[in-house]
Amino acid sequence: MREVVVLFAHAAPQRSRVNRRLAEAARSVPGVELVDLYGTYPDFYIDVAAEQDNLADASALVFLQPIQWYGMPALLKEWVDMVLVPGWAYGAGASALQGKGFWLVASTGSPLDAYAPGATHGYPFEAFLPPYRQIAALCGMDWIDPHILHAAHRVSDEALDAHVDAFTARLTALASA
Template identity: 45%
Template sequence: MSSVLILFAHPALEKSRTNRLLLEACRSVEGVTVNDLYEEYPDFDIDVDREQQLLLDHDYILLHHPFYWYSSPAIVKQWEDLVLEHGWAYGREGKALVGKKILNVLTTGGRHEAYEEGGYNRFTMQQFLAPFDQTAYLCKMIYLPPFVVHGTHRLSEPEMRRYASQYKSLLTMLTTDQIDLEDAKTRRYLNELLVD
């Protein structure tokens, strides 16, 4: 059985119906640890030793956050800058994360078609996520496609609950080692692996 660490970051969770439901769904999956970065570090004073130990203790790392200005909320960048230290996460001696799997779990206000070349946002989600992909590569981790909930502003309650159910299914598949990593890497989104 694999373990999953969710690095959750939402600076205004009280305003996010979708992320609240996603978070609720994942808390009941055995083998999943939720690390709410804004709750844990309201002053951005990140405990590097604690965070590094959490990474060592888990097989999968999920960066779960809203897609703010084509990236992540500020605390995710702060976390990366402090926790992924040279000599620990990367560099000649940095081997702590080799082989661990990492992916983004994202919510966006924009619809799926807005994230196409030539679409409203001009670039694909994979193109926007290139810095995360490269970070994983530098740390010798396995970067997987994202799980994405698009168009959150227009989702009905049943649609949000369907995404929450899919997220829970994904987490269960990860913890019970039901994901074929080679197949998963060929997908645009991990959502494609999930059936309602």
């Protein structure tokens, strides 16, 4: 049984300072399967049956991604649209994801203080999380507090190391639960 499925969604991982490191860390955690969406589905043609089968044995689902224009990367959105369908993920008779954990692990380009009334983004960062929370709620999944790194391009190497270490520890605990 796979304990945790991590969906890694970054269109240009070679340019990613943070998400690439997190994906590499996830690959090293026992009980974790990393699915590189852009590497697996460069044509955006998602093998729905395979993805659903993969999730059937998982205890948790992790979205590992940058926040782009206040949401998820295009291929991750396509994955959600194609894989999390009524009758399987939610709705009458659907129980495939109920009780599984849902964890958002993401990075932003802006510092946290840019997410405030009167600041660049006008709202607290939490205001951009409802689509993720609703995915978890609609599918009967348990929301796990997100692991977010703001100002990803500008954090020190030490701060990045600490962020990756915290992610690895939490992912290890999730996979061991």
